[in-house]
Structure formats: structure tokens, C-alpha cells
Amino acid sequence: xxxxxDCVPCLLEQALKGSRxxxxxxxxxxxxxKDAIEILGDYKSYKTSPELARAIHQSIKLKTGLxxxxxxxxxxxxxxxxxxxxxxxxxxxxxxxxxxxALKIAATGNNLDAAIYGNVDINECIExxxxxxxxxxxxxxxxxxxxxxxxxxxxxDNTGETIFDKVLIxxxxxxxxxxxxxxxxxxNDATIKEAVSSELHHVAEVISSGCNAPGLILDECSDExxxxxxxxxxxxxxxxxxxxxxSEVKNIFFLLKAKCSMIAGRLNVELNDYILKYSGKE
Amino acid sequence: xxxxxDCVPCLLEQALKGSRxxxxxxxxxxxxxKDAIEILGDYKSYKTSPELARAIHQSIKLKTGLxxxxxxxxxxxxxxxxxxxxxxxxxxxxxxxxxxxALKIAATGNNLDAAIYGNVDINECIExxxxxxxxxxxxxxxxxxxxxxxxxxxxxDNTGETIFDKVLIxxxxxxxxxxxxxxxxxxNDATIKEAVSSELHHVAEVISSGCNAPGLILDECSDExxxxxxxxxxxxxxxxxxxxxxSEVKNIFFLLKAKCSMIAGRLNVELNDYILKYSGKE
Numbered sequence: 009x010x011x012x013x014d015c016v017p018c019l020l021e022q023a024l025k026g027s028r029x030x031x032x033x034x035x036x037x038x039x040x041x042k043d044a045i046e047i048l049g050d051y052k053s054y055k056t057s058p059e060l061a062r063a064i065h066q067s068i069k070l071k072t073g074l075x076x077x078x079x080x081x082x083x084x085x086x087x088x089x090x091x092x093x094x095x096x097x098x099x100x101x102x103x104x105x106x107x108x109x110a111l112k113i114a115a116t117g118n119n120l121d122a123a124i125y126g127n128v129d130i131n132e133c134i135e136x137x138x139x140x141x142x143x144x145x146x147x148x149x150x151x152x153x154x155x156x157x158x159x160x161x162x163x164x165d166n167t168g169e170t171i172f173d174k175v176l177i178x179x180x181x182x183x184x185x186x187x188x189x190x191x192x193x194x195x196n197d198a199t200i201k202e203a204v205s206s207e208l209h210h211v212a213e214v215i216s217s218g219c220n221a222p223g224l225i226l227d228e229c230s231d232e233x234x235x236x237x238x239x240x241x242x243x244x245x246x247x248x249x250x251x252x253x254x255s256e257v258k259n260i261f262f263l264l265k266a267k268c269s270m271i272a273g274r275l276n277v278e279l280n281d282y283i284l285k286y287s288g289k290e
Numbered sequence: 291x292x293x294x295x296d297c298v299p300c301l302l303e304q305a306l307k308g309s310r311x312x313x314x315x316x317x318x319x320x321x322x323x324k325d326a327i328e329i330l331g332d333y334k335s336y337k338t339s340p341e342l343a344r345a346i347h348q349s350i351k352l353k354t355g356l357x358x359x360x361x362x363x364x365x366x367x368x369x370x371x372x373x374x375x376x377x378x379x380x381x382x383x384x385x386x387x388x389x390x391x392a393l394k395i396a397a398t399g400n401n402l403d404a405a406i407y408g409n410v411d412i413n414e415c416i417e418x419x420x421x422x423x424x425x426x427x428x429x430x431x432x433x434x435x436x437x438x439x440x441x442x443x444x445x446x447d448n449t450g451e452t453i454f455d456k457v458l459i460x461x462x463x464x465x466x467x468x469x470x471x472x473x474x475x476x477x478n479d480a481t482i483k484e485a486v487s488s489e490l491h492h493v494a495e496v497i498s499s500g501c502n503a504p505g506l507i508l509d510e511c512s513d514e515x516x517x518x519x520x521x522x523x524x525x526x527x528x529x530x531x532x533x534x535x536x537s538e539v540k541n542i543f544f545l546l547k548a549k550c551s552m553i554a555g556r557l558n559v560e561l562n563d564y565i566l567k568y569s570g571k572e
Contacts, residue, residue, distance in 0.1 A: 017302035024299055049327040
């Protein structure tokens with residue numbers, strides 16, 4: 009998906025929030041904003057919004073000397089997600105179409121997005137959010153593909169969301185699942201560390217994608233990831249950043265909440281709608 | 291008031307909204323954003339936010355060739371304000387402390403702010419907004435000063451708000467009122483044209499301040515304005531832009547709605563609170 013003009017002020021706002029999260033030093037915050045303005049002045053030389061966001065968040069790391077400025081938010085989100093895990097399992101016990109609702113649980117985990125919402129209290133919104141159905145619902149295609157599939161690749165997104173994804177994986181029997189994460193900390197996205205803290209390695213093969221942007225850029229991925237990508241019978245891309253980076257790619261299921269009006273507009277849904285969208289055959 | 295880091299992304303968002311209001315040509319919108327990024331990169335060389343906003347909105351005029359990009363919003367807001375004028379007069383008939391509520395009506399007119407709210411439907415919100423009292427209430431000081439005053443200077447703000455200000459002026463008897471407006475169109479601020487369309491010249495002497503920023507910068511004002519400013523027994527500054535430009539100046543009554551959290555924070559009130567604040571003796 010191309011960078012829209014609306015991404016530019018939104019990313020500057022993100023830079024400001026990120027700078028304040030990373031440091032209390034106002035001089036460094038100012039330097040980060042100055043850097044962000046310079047990066048955004050050159051926004052046309054970036055292909056997608058995740059690449060632009062990466063440049064801004066790399067500058068936050070550089071200026072503060074922190075390799076993982078969102079570490080505390082990630083820990084908090086992970087604890088919160090772990091605390092609702094029994095409730096998610098209980099919810100799934102009570103519903104009929106377990107696969108549909110397991111997918112919906114994974115999409116609901118996409119609420120744990122520090123870049124957009126800042127601090128999310130998942131406990132407060134979880135029940136209401138869980139009950140909302142998909143606005144774009146390619147469940148039938150997913151279900152039919154699953155019947156003959158031997159392998160699934162999930163391209164992960166945020167920390168905490170990982171716990172919700174674990175519930176989905178636990179509801180897919182007898183299939184090899186690979187769970188790919190960012191190669192290094194970027195915003196609150198999951199890396200190997202958070203995937204392991206979520207115990208995803210007990211239900212899937214956890215790998216690094218080799219890409220450190222907050223949206224998967226295929227050209228930057230490792231051979232290990234690309235092999236899993238080519239061999240997977242089903243590919244699930246989680247969240248907005250991965251959607252922005254992969255929207256033109258065929259044969260992917262996009263599982264996300266449309267949290268910004270640009271992405272909602274692109275998908276032709278309402279803001280905050282949930283999406284299970286198949287991008288079509290190659 | 292100094293420029294805060296939060297002003298920077300907010301003004302970039304304003305530039306985007308302004309560009310879309312002024313033209314449908316995406317190339318020109320992009321050029322405006324490019325200009326705005328350049329201006330904001332140099333934000334430290336500006337003293338106050340209204341000066342920075344002026345630079346951005348001047349670029350919108352230059353790139354589109356429009357001398358008054360907000361002309362249609364101003365016409366619409368003025369019509370809407372005129373349509374509620376009888377209701378404002380009726381409201382004032384029914385209340386006890388007419389001067390307090392006339393000031394409150396003038397503050398409520400500050401809702402007509404295209405820079406912040408875009409398109410406001412004043413009819414929808416007016417009754418609820420009118421009834422809210424001042425969170426900072428220096429009415430007693432105002433009332434006591436009015437008893438010996440011969441002249442009042444009102445520094446105007448938005449178009450449409452002018453009609454609300456007319457109600458205030460009509461409730462101040464036997465005192466010379468001067469109403470100062472921007473020297474040329476900037477955002478939806480009132481100029482001589484809109485002051486006359488509001489029939490303010492029937493109840494006050496309408497003058498140009500000589501300043502074309504969306505907040506009154508004393509150093510840029512005309513001799514005519516400065517004479518009225520020096521001679522006025524009471525000075526009322528309307529709105530956020532004028533507050534940002536004049537916040538350090540003594541002997542002014544600030545009459546506004548705190549529509550952004552930075553200004554609310556500076557005034558130590560809640561977002562969207564109404565303010566009648568005396569800046570103190572010189």
C-alpha cells in the first residue's frame with residue numbers, strides 16, 4: 009500500500025509519543041522531532057509506511073541509546089494478555105464455530121497496538137471487542153483451504169497479541185505452524201524474545217523474519233523465512249503494518265483491526281472494523 | 291506562550307486539512323505538505339504558534355493562488371451564527387446575571403473554529419455549550435472594571451464568533467467599543483469584511499489590527515490599533531490564537547474555550563473548559 013499524505017502528520021505524532029516514552033530529556037525529544045521532520049520531508053523516497061515508521065523509530069533508538077524503548081509497554085501488554093488468556097479459552101468453549109471465533113480472537117489481539125493507542129487496557133475492552141464479527145469475512149475460503157493444508161505461516165505483529173494468536177494456533181489441529189516475528193525490537197512488535205515469553209514455541213516453530221520494519225518487507229526477509237513463506241499452504245498476516253507492506257501480495261489472509269481511517273478506507277470498511285480478508289489467488 | 295513540541299504535528303495535520311480544503315489537486319496538496327514540513331523543521335525560529343500557523347497558511351494561499359481558502363467555511367459559519375442569534379438573545383432574556391452570560395455567549399462563539407474542528411454544526415451543540423459555566427471565572431474583576439470604564443477593545447477571532455460577540459457588545463451600555471480584526475484572511479478568522487457582514491459596525495468601531503497572523507502580535511500592529519489598545523480601559527482577547535500570542539501581556543481579559551490540551555494544561559483546566567481570565571495588573 010502506498011504512503012498516503014495522512015501518514016505524514018500521523019507519523020510525526022507517533023515520533024512525539026515515542027520520544028516521550030523513551031526519554032524525559034526535552035532536548036533529546038526535540039532532536040527526535042527534528043530528525044522525524046527531516047525523514048518525513050523525504051517521505052516520497054520510501055515505498056511503504058512501515059519503512060517510514062522504521063526510520064523514525066530507529067532515530068528514537070539512536071538518539072536515546074535505547075535498543076528497545078517500548079520494553080516496559082511490551083512487558084505490561086504481555087502480562088495483561090496472559091491474564092485474559094483463561095477468559096479467551098473459556099469464551100471459545102462456549103461458542104459454536106470455534107475456528108471462526110479463534111480467528112476472531114487473534115484479530116482482537118490486534119488491539120494491543122502501542123503505536124496507535126498508546127496504552128491499551130485490554131481488560132476493559134476485551135469482552136465487547138471479542139463479540140464483534142468480521143466486517144470482511146473470508147472464513148469460508150480459509151476453512152476450505154485448511155482442510156487440505158499441511159502448513160501455516162503466521163506473520164506476527166504486536167507483543168501481547170501473541171497470546172491471542174496462541175489461542176488460534178491451539179485450535180488448529182495436526183498442522184505445522186510457523187510463527188514469524190521481527191528481527192529486532194521496533195515499536196511494541198514481537199521479536200523472538202516476546203514470542204518465547206508468550207510460549208508460542210510450544211505450539212509453533214518460532215522464527216525471525218529477518219526484517220526489522222514494523223511491517224513485513226519481503227525483499228528484506230531471511231532465506232529461512234522465505235523458505236517457510238514459499239512452503240506454507242496458508243499464510244496469515246497479522247495487523248496493519250504487515251497489511252500496509254503486503255497489501256499487493258496474493259495468497260495471503262489478512263487478519264487485523266482497521267484502526268486508522270486510511271486503512272479502513274482502503275479496505276472499504278468502517279474505522280475499527282475487524283477483517284479476515286483473502287488477497288486472492290496468484 | 292512558547293511553541294510546544296505538540297504544536298508541530300498538530301500544525302502539520304492542520305496543513306493537510308487546509309490543503310484539502312483549498313484544492314482537490316493532489317500534487318498541490320503534496321507541495322503544501324512539503325512546504326509545511328520545511329517550515330516546521332525551522333519551528334524554533336518562530337516565537338509563537340500563531341506565527342508558525344501563519345507561515346503554513348500563507349503557503350496554502352501561495353500554492354493554490356487563493357487569497358481566502360476558507361471563504362466558504364466562513365460564509366457557512368456566519369449564516370449558522372446568524373441563525374442562532376435570536377436564540378442567543380432569547381437565552382439572555384431568561385437569565386439573571388446578564389453580563390456574565392453575555393460574556394459566556396461570546397466565549398461559546400469560540401466553538402466556530404475551522405482550524406481545530408473543521409466543520410462545526412453550531413446548531414447541534416449550542417444549547418449544551420451555552421449552559422456550561424466558566425472554569426476560570428474572573429467575572430468580578432471584569433464587572434468592577436466595567437463600572438468605571440469608558441472604552442473596551444475586543445480583539446476578535448473567528449468568523450461567526452463575531453455574531454456571538456455582537457450579543458456581548460449589545461449588553462454593554464454607554465461604553466465605546468472597538469472591535470479589532472485580522473488585516474487579511476487567515477484560516478477562518480474575521481477580517482473587516484466578516485465584521486461588517488456580522489453588522490458589528492452598528493455596535494462598535496471596527497478596525498483592522500494591522501496584523502495578519504491568527505493570533506495578535508503586538509509588534510506587527512498598526513498605529514491605529516495600538517492607539518485603541520493603549521486607550522482602552524478594558525481589553526478582551528478572544529480565542530486560543532490571541533491567547534497564545536498575548537499570554538504574557540498584562541491587563542487583558544482572555545475569553546476563550548480551551549480546545550487543545552496544551553492550552554488547557556497551560557491554564558490548568560480541563561480540555562474544552564471555558565475561560566474568563568484576567569492576566570493581572572501591569
